[in-house]
Amino acid sequence: MTDAVITAGHGDETEAEVAERAIDEKAYGFWIYLMSDAIIFALLFATFVVMSHNTADGPGGHTLFRLPHTFAETMLLLASSTTFGFASVAIVAVQRWRTLTWLGVTFLLGLGFVAMEISEFYGMAVAGAGPWRSGFLSAFFTLVGTHGTHVSVGLVWIVLLGCEVALRGLNPFVASRLYRLGLFWHFLVIVWISVFSVVYLPGIL
Template identity: 45%
Template sequence: MSNPMPGVEIANTNKLIAKYDNETKTIFGFWVYIMTDCVLFASLFAVFAVLRNNTFGGPSGAQLFSLPYVLAETLVLLSSSFSCGLAVLSAQKRHKNHVIFWFLITFILGAIFLTLELNEFHKFIAMGDSWRRSGFLSSYFTLVATHGLHITIGLIWMAVMIGYIIKRGITDGVLKRIRLISLFWHFLDVVWIFIFTIVYLFGVLK
């Protein structure tokens, strides 16, 4: 009623949508997915924050965590995020071999990170402190392993991408996919900042 010409409004909206090229639409859509994934992580952080003191006679974070080890994990993931950025830069310049090189470095660093994380889980479980031990450990394993699962999916995606680049070279479509995977990988590093701070650093504070 307040709008005398609804048709004009719709036409404008359509023009607006048409203004986006497909690449921008895809990247924006992926960005929306990443933001909803943040909400998933936030709910796991909320569970962890609520259960962090419910150790039920089991070990607390301060007794369990080794900070130098976690710092090493953090720096490895941060470096892989950086090398992923370098891969995007090379892709913009269409240097196929450089892209493959930087993605391989990213993949190796990501695999090292995942190995470190699984080794830490293995150590805890071997000591009898698995997710069954207490509410604190259940929430710890759920939060950190969900991040680890994302890393695993990212690594599989990256391996497929490397094969794809070798086969097709850097076309516009491939460049778009490279942007998406780098967005995903940087996002995982952003989530890790908060895991590092809230789970590990807050956990060992006296």
Template identity: 45%
Template sequence: MSATSAFAPPDAGRKPAHEHDPYRVGRGSGGDNEATGHGSGGPSPKRIVVGYGFWIFILSDIITFSTFFAAYAVLKDNTAGGPSGAQLFDRGSVGIETVLLLLSSFTCGMAGLALRFKNLLWFQVTMLATAALGVGFLVLEVHEFAGLIAQGAGPSRSAFLSAFFTLVGCHGLHVTVGILWLLTMMAQVFAKGFRDDIIRRTACWALFWHALDIVWVGVFTVVYLMGVSA
């Protein structure tokens, strides 16, 4: 070993930080932090962590709905001598439900734009419109369920109706939770303004609401359109 290398500082052979991270992905300029296990930039921003975690929740919810879809596909012909979907479903009412929910997705997107520009008035107006459309959807769905039960076509009548009420009712329950969450976010923005944590929560709610619209498109196609055509 030469005298020069023996007395060189420990980091003399290391490359500069900008060579380790040429595209500035990290938020700092030093090396790894042995205490935290993270690079010099530290852990990911909370916005990224929350978004990642909520995507995992959405995917798990999609898996739940997938099992309900699979059960309905297997049981849709098991009417036990009772009425089938073609005899029960009202295409007009279901069409109005679909329009209301798709319009709510549009107003939800407008609320997202108002949130981005921190416009309190338009945020509250578009969120209120989204809530009104969601409530209209739920009213029609409850009316449909009540009408079916009044005809003697309740969930205990056949395996087909059990699968139908489970799938559509689970989606309606999610819409109800989404509306309550929406009203909570409206109150928080009104009381506390556009804080970073409130913006993150509202963004998660918007993702949840759009996912419900996508699930409803599947319900409308598989349950109602295919059921009526059959």
């Protein structure tokens, strides 16, 4: 059912009530998606833990990972979660341009995170520590790369919804999409904290 369609069989409901019910159904469906995504990441974490010592006499985390670099990535993503929170406050207050401003800041922080991650991957690959080198590196690139891909999708989503806010304003359907984007973005921040704690810190220490 699209946002503009009111299904038959609900003649006793007003248009606003049907719209609200549709928004609730979409939010429920998105929670199911997030749970399925969490399962995927849990499997990737489990695979990494199993493969973490299978370096095939190649480089391990203690020689590849740089704590200042990873810490900077983490700060960028945490800051982006905060700025998205400010955008959410602006959405509730129906402040279009403030919402766009904070979404723009969130986008820039997320873009910086992705750029640093690509730089890290490129440097490792050039040094001969690509995903083909060992089971450890295959698991690392798969886990961290999957997260980075999710963040990249989130950036595209921010741009699309930002354009929609600029053109259509903060009507209930646009606000509900921003709410779901917020869930997705904060979920990725939580996953990254797990990556930092499970992948990088043990590898460095």
